[in-house]
Amino acid sequence: MMKNLNAKPAPRPQKWVYGFGQDLCEGDTSQRNLLGGKGANLAEMSRIELPVPPGFILSTEVCTFFYQNDSSYPDDIKFQVDAGLKHLEEEIGMLFGDGKKPLLLSVRSGARVSMPGMMDTILNIGLNDTTVAGLASFSGNERFAFDCYRRLIQMYGDVVMNVEHDHFEDIIDTYKRRNGLSLDTDINAVGWKEIVEQFKTLIQKEAGKPFPQNSQEQLWGAVNAVFNSWMTPRAITYRRINDIPEDWGTAVTVQAVVFGNMGDDCATGVAFTRNPSTGENAFYGEFLVNAQGEDVVAGIRTPLPLSDMKKTMPDVYEKLNAIRLTLEKHYTDMQDIEFTIQNKKLYMLQTRTGKRTAHAALRIAVEMVKEGLITKEDAILRIPPTSLDQMLHPTIDPKAAKTILARGLPASPGSATGTITFNPDDAEKLSADGGKVILCRTETSPEDIHGMHAAKGILTSRGGMTSHAAVVARGMGKPCVAGAGDVIIDYKAQTLQTNGKILNPGDKITIDGSTGEIILGEVNMLQPEMTEHFSTLMQWADNVRRLKIRANAETVLDAETALKFGAEGIGLCRTEHMFFDPARILHVRQMILAETKEERCAALNKIEPFQREDFIKLFRIMNGLPVTIRLLDPPLHEFLPHESGEIQELARALSLPVDKVHQRINRLHEANPMLGMRGARLGIVYPEIYETQVRAILEAALTVKKETGNTVALEIMVPLISTKKEMNILKALIDKVAASIEKTNYIAGTMIELPRAALQAGAIAETAAFFSFGTNDLTQTTFGISRDDAGSFLPDYQMRGIFASDPFASIDTDGVGELVKIAVEQGRKTRSDIKVGICGEHGGDPASILFFEKVGLDYVSCSPYRVPIARLAAAQAALLKKKS
């Protein structure tokens, strides 16, 4: 099938132009650098013998020549382009510039990577006052022909001849106003004819020369425009900021335009090779006879199902169905295709991997394994882990109509509908009465936990992906939209304002924690469902993954959920989450506000039995699986009340005057609490706090061991270590407490959550038996970014591409990841069997899990509801590592 465009005698000239089509293919998908991204993809389709509209590519080497030679072209380029054109005419059976059957061309830029600031596309090259008539007559549609023509003039005038875009739009607007029309589609053939004339006049006036009627001149003008667009100031700035070398250059793709609206032997359509909703293995698509591509989408005519084509155009249908099978074989995945039939001849305009629901994705993957199309490994790699959220949480029906009020961060997946409530106490009461509530807060704090528990979903106007609201909601498996900057919550006025709307308590909203949408009223939901395909795939995943998966859990419910979803231990039990229970918070506050060690110990003695009981319950459920318990971490003032009523109550309970309580609270104030008196620092300055906790933990482990006969796999974890000496002192404290009671098993280790701890991991490992990376805090300190305050610049940073993704959601491998790598290496050098895991929010993020597999962690720990996602992501990571 192949022939060569440049059949010239030796010395063989340099090849500048690469052709593709049905009987010619001079490139493939691997040649992005030479042919640009778009060109390489078209060549690939041609290579696997899909009937693509023929075309040719001026390679990036032409661009290099152009800039090295003062904007001129190689001598033989004209010859090569003409040869390319001739090939197009032959394949299509139309002639460029011909008055009767004019061949039309599209001209596109194509660099290795898509780049804003460059010319995109000029369509319909080849139309002029003569050929437009030809197009009108053989398409039988004059309006269509003149609409095509005016589009060419408009694009060409703007891009090639530098006539301001607005001027063209002004002419169209004036025409519509004068004729009482509102939409462009209301303009008829006469209208477009008149507008074409005005466009030509405009160009003559603004550019000082006429719109070129010569097709060749049009073509070269467009090619010139592409090459020139490589050096516009916008493109140059973009390249500088993104480190794209100037010498990459751009390619130019020239392709024939084909028409599905030239008669009843023409058609156009779209299809999926399998059903994208259910995953069923059946051809699924629609088409329209004698129509353009946009007609299928526009909805003016109702498209027909593909099964009709089998009857009306059986030959073409057979071809299309054969292509369907070819495509699935070649790409080994379900494809989304666009096609056009011009005079009975089928052209594939596009094929790409088809979008599908999570259910469909699982079914397609599992069935393709059974069909022998792909391996189990392929199937595992094909499912986006986060899509499993659709199996685990209610989701909004994609077909449902909805009024979006505002958007926030997609902080915890799933959707929920409920009435607006601003106060956690109200949320609890309304929920107890059977109401469904969305708790709306500027931000949440540990004092709001009961309200969050009662609510169906949580909405905050401040805070990021690892804000309190986000972390707690993910832990509870509840939908959360966080940091919705356009939402103004006014507690006093009891209103939620957003984009001009004012809502009051009792008004219904729906939040979508997977997209960040805040929607007015109720919306139809799809309920989660764990299918047989899901179970099959998860089993396959468990068989290949190396990383263990644990969960972050404190409560009985957390731990049970974690086990249900397949967790293999608890990687992080945050003891402070146990402090807010009403039965103990007062003692906690007494402990914090104590002025002497005696006062503090007295309060701690009251807390100890509660803590012991908490741990006993947890150890029972986990039944011998490892449990990592972190000693107290947060700044103490987080536990103190802020509202005057609560402070008065506290003062009464403590038998202290209110202003004394205020004074003590104020003394605990910190300028930057994240970097203040917390973590190991608490344990060093107030050893009695950690001593009490350690005693409660060890005694609970003893109790459960006696009860069940099984040893608790206990790991006691010290937070916020920055030096080996701190670890020495606190390890000595733990050992001292252990020595004072009955012998039991435990190991002591540390969070690695400060850059210094990572750099000094070799030394710290001399004392610590395990590391758990606290990548939330490590990200905060490595970047110097507080997750609570990042909202003021993070959107700008993501928009401008400074951060490819939120570094609190997906680990920054270059910086934070580098520290993780250093710490793992240094830690293992000191203690070859050191256990290394991660318990930050990144533990449930697939991209991060890929990195953790690469650096060889032993386990990741995440919210219970993310355990299935982590299992799948870990399997993918293991497979990808094996491949690399």
Place this chain on the structure above:
Amino acid sequence: MMKNLNAKPAPRPQKWVYGFGQDLCEGDTSQRNLLGGKGANLAEMSRIELPVPPGFILSTEVCTFFYQNDSSYPDDIKFQVDAGLKHLEEEIGMLFGDGKKPLLLSVRSGARVSMPGMMDTILNIGLNDTTVAGLASFSGNERFAFDCYRRLIQMYGDVVMNVEHDHFEDIIDTYKRRNGLSLDTDINAVGWKEIVEQFKTLIQKEAGKPFPQNSQEQLWGAVNAVFNSWMTPRAITYRRINDIPEDWGTAVTVQAVVFGNMGDDCATGVAFTRNPSTGENAFYGEFLVNAQGEDVVAGIRTPLPLSDMKKTMPDVYEKLNAIRLTLEKHYTDMQDIEFTIQNKKLYMLQTRTGKRTAHAALRIAVEMVKEGLITKEDAILRIPPTSLDQMLHPTIDPKAAKTILARGLPASPGSATGTITFNPDDAEKLSADGGKVILCRTETSPEDIHGMHAAKGILTSRGGMTSHAAVVARGMGKPCVAGAGDVIIDYKAQTLQTNGKILNPGDKITIDGSTGEIILGEVNMLQPEMTEHFSTLMQWADNVRRLKIRANAETVLDAETALKFGAEGIGLCRTEHMFFDPARILHVRQMILAETKEERCAALNKIEPFQREDFIKLFRIMNGLPVTIRLLDPPLHEFLPHESGEIQELARALSLPVDKVHQRINRLHEANPMLGMRGARLGIVYPEIYETQVRAILEAALTVKKETGNTVALEIMVPLISTKKEMNILKALIDKVAASIEKTNYIAGTMIELPRAALQAGAIAETAAFFSFGTNDLTQTTFGISRDDAGSFLPDYQMRGIFASDPFASIDTDGVGELVKIAVEQGRKTRSDIKVGICGEHGGDPASILFFEKVGLDYVSCSPYRVPIARLAAAQAALLKKKS
């Protein structure tokens, strides 16, 4: 002179005991591991033929044997110890356990490093009911003899026989009460005799056996006690925390006690080999005939100058003077010595490098070079750089009496006296009327600058070595005591309370910023004086240093001071310091509270001429030396008013309702401002701010170039970069502004003050032409410690040895330093000629400068007043690097 203690036939037994004295020396200062620190030092004195009281050392190998053999000793140890004892008796001419001339011994522990938890010293071993009478008769002082005896019983009973220390003190107290005495010195011979009897009864009762009368038993009891003290729980815990291996063990030093109070041919004294106040090369000391060492210090008798000894004991004086010369030759430094003369025989009890004033240190160093004793390099290395503060600031007369009220951190050197003032406005007024004021604040903020300027010194009750008060005071060269936790400042009550005292405005205090002392009332001061010796030494230092020294300076006064002290450029000009001037602060606030870009630009346009004028003045003074200007860095809310009066004023000026202003201020609130919207983030989100600053800088440089013909060596610095992309964007911004005005020279670089920037320095250097380490912020983020909040645990951390020094005062080489090292290496790999400096507070700290020389920075930048210190420290660093 040497003889061997263990002259036994072959096979040569292991040597366990090492002797020293006038005619024996079996060790030197290099043998710390074998002999312990104390033993090795005594051996060294013996080695250079100083007449030390003879003694012997049981080596650390004995300790190892002791623990490996169930607390028993090697067979031949008794023989070796007896030989050692015999040598002592011969040298001293007294006999151990003798009734007439009893030899007394001291027994001391001595590990490689000094270690709390171990036995220290038992004195007067050898005294019993018989020998005490001998001591009384030949010393002619019965009270002295029994005082020595009761001390032995007391120490021995406590340390060896485990009788509680308090019991002994109770007996003494009871005796004094019963006899109406108040001081121990009031007790006479009869009294001590009675107490001795009671002590013996106490021991019999508590220990169940009598105090041993046998001298040998006493000696071995004491030796046992030393070895046992190696394994006390306190010593074990200390070693675990400080990573000291158990197997190092301790040595035991046994030494003869000599007496200067046994007649008129006895004496005791202290001396310096040169004058420690002035540095004059003259023997300088005092002595007392027939006296004990403590009598010289006690002040009951007035000691005589050494010149008197020349007359009364000419032979001994000659020997002493000869020793003086020997010592200076051996140690090549001025020595502080203690000596005792027992029956005309001179014993050196101690020699150590003598403490001296900074003036004396300079004179001694410079003169010793001229005398050929040391080289210029030695002289440079010998002066502690921070001692130069005495040349640069007024200091408290060390002889002055003073009542210390409290202590804080020595935050900015020098001393000042003034009246207490709590309010910066009052400070300004009082000062304008000629008053001297100490500004006392809980902490300072940029709004207090005018008051700080007006005050003679600054005292704060909160904040650390790099708090606002500390940094600004050092920059101004004003004394500051910061973070005085015991001081409670109550603005409302207008009182300063500390340790029970209440002071009011107008009360006088003195602060010593070099020691952290807060002193009641006025204290005599020494005024600074730059001597000829100072100039000589600084010249020598400049000739050897490699590091350039720059200053952190914003004002004309800063810059002039910096130049006067020898700065070679400005390493950090903090543009925000220029924002607080009353003429512009309102525009700054307008800029911050703007809600649209237009409002913000309007305010910026008003600020721009001020900024330009500031830079013009600075460039003029610096006259071609490099000037690094940092673009706006701090969180914007630092510029906003906090008091309601000021907020009302601002509201009036902005024509906004007060609650609207409150609202806007609240919206800028951040949970952790240190990690919030600041630095480069401001420049990315509000590019107009940086554009205005860059324009003002470049136009100022152009103006000064036109004026003087000299190009300004301009370096524009972007703060708080964490990714290369940020630098790309802001470098593009700077270049764009530069392209819009007349061409001028500049380079653009960045602070490296975040761990991620250090790790990514290689990439950042592709865009940044220079790095300046902001080690204040880098320390905060690497450790996760806010300098404003560290006060709650830093004292504990230093006390427990977790931090050897405040990491904000002296760079943490293991963590923060590691990042600096990585960044320098990576940066140079990308851009071999990249200019690298440091502008954090560590730039003026000698220990840190040593590190910066090691990693090869190009310059350090510090407060103007620390420039001489940095010059000297840089010279020392260069010399030490050459040596290593």
